[in-house]
Amino acid sequence: MTESRSLARLAALLADATRAAFCLALLDGRAWTSGELARHAGVAPSTASEHVTRLVDGGLLAEVRQGRHRYLRLAGPDVAHLIEELSGHTPPDPAPPRTLRSERAAVALRRARTCYDHLAGRLGVAVTDAMAGRRLLDPDGGYALTGAGRAWLADLLGALPPVKTRPMSRTCVDWTERRPHLAGASGAALCAHAFDRAWIARIGSGRAVKVTPYGRQALADLLDLDTDKLDTDRLDTDRLDVGGLNTDTGGAVSR
Amino acid sequence: MTESRSLARLAALLADATRAAFCLALLDGRAWTSGELARHAGVAPSTASEHVTRLVDGGLLAEVRQGRHRYLRLAGPDVAHLIEELSGHTPPDPAPPRTLRSERAAVALRRARTCYDHLAGRLGVAVTDAMAGRRLLDPDGGYALTGAGRAWLADLLGALPPVKTRPMSRTCVDWTERRPHLAGASGAALCAHAFDRAWIARIGSGRAVKVTPYGRQALADLLDLDTDKLDTDRLDTDRLDVGGLNTDTGGAVSR
DNA sequence: TGGATCGTTCGGGGAACGCCGAAAGGTCAT
């Protein structure tokens, strides 16, 4: 009974569309200011301030005050995992994007993005599949690193990432693909490495990333991964998503 | 924005203490009637009826109507996983049990219980640790089944459990122990096997289970597991839980 | 057929919640 109260309290933090929008935005792993969150969600700064305070008090967000700014980030990987998990259980999005702007943004997000600290979208899934195909991950065992995978990762990074509280590798079923991709400490290390080496770079201010020419070559060398195929895949699943409706406009706008 | 709406809608289903109590009760994996849930949560039948309808509509619960009864169960393992995940992020319970009755119940729950379809509590953790110690699970790899683990399980059950949508093995950080234990298809199969062979049996009508003499022997033979030690462990962690306060009453009551 | 049990629907009361605008506190740059 006291148990159900605390569960309800936690869920209530995410049970509001504005707070949920905050958390989803913060899934990019970076720190946003209170005002940025307000504009992003389309509410008054005063409203955002109250929401942010509740999320911090509830332990979901961590804050850093700097001058007149209040920087907010997710409290940790476990919170990010929680949000992802909940998003994964959400019914598929029925509303097609309205404007050309939002359509382009949605396409970029589906193709490649970060999911807190690891890769997601078609790129994340493709990397995970390629690693599984080379026996670096074990698809039957929750996509855990195999012995070969550990060696491969240590060779790539110089050392295996340290494991404190979070698992070394974990799957994250993502929001657009509905397929598992690599998360956990190894997923985060791999993503950080890709940013360091400029294999990937952020597009604008959101979660979307693009593969650089460097990255295209590196991923081909490392995993036989053809990143150009990310577009082909998109067309296939688009066809599935809309169930045969208006494939024309969808295809035309996305060009 | 439409994305945050659906996340909020899902979270709102669990953002009420009564609905949360329903879901936690249903974590025992069995079907409860609407009236049972009402009594369990201490609300009027009419109130429970509305809550149940919302949970079913939201996809969290599945219903089977039989005569004048309405049987409710969690919609699937993924929903159970979600509830467990949320419970795991709940702050530790500060309220000690009041009555002797509830104290005894809490002790039994901590010792051994089911968590939807797999084992949890000290027993679940002990089995998982024993399997990891014998290299049947890989602690560094998200507690995935190793090759030896697959063979061991296939030998025990006659065949490996079929894997459709859920992962073969997965960890579930549980509510009292805060430590991982085996879940997923293999965890469910192992638990079902233990019930079939009468290694374990339910205590009363809740989630608590006890180890039978059969089970005591079988677990010792299979995994060198000394189920009598579950009590010793309990005392140790009790001491940690209460932080040095009233260890006397805690120890005395639990005898 | 009558009575008991289980569930649902409906109306209403009370509380909690989310939102805003106005006003004010800090902080930074000129």
Place this chain on the structure above:
DNA sequence: ATGACCTTTCGGCGTTCCCCGAACGATCCA
């Protein structure tokens, strides 16, 4: 110091939500 900017507090409005009791429909048993 002055003005621009970011954030917070407060009062108030409207909505939603949770709960109950009463009445009703359905089912099972005697």
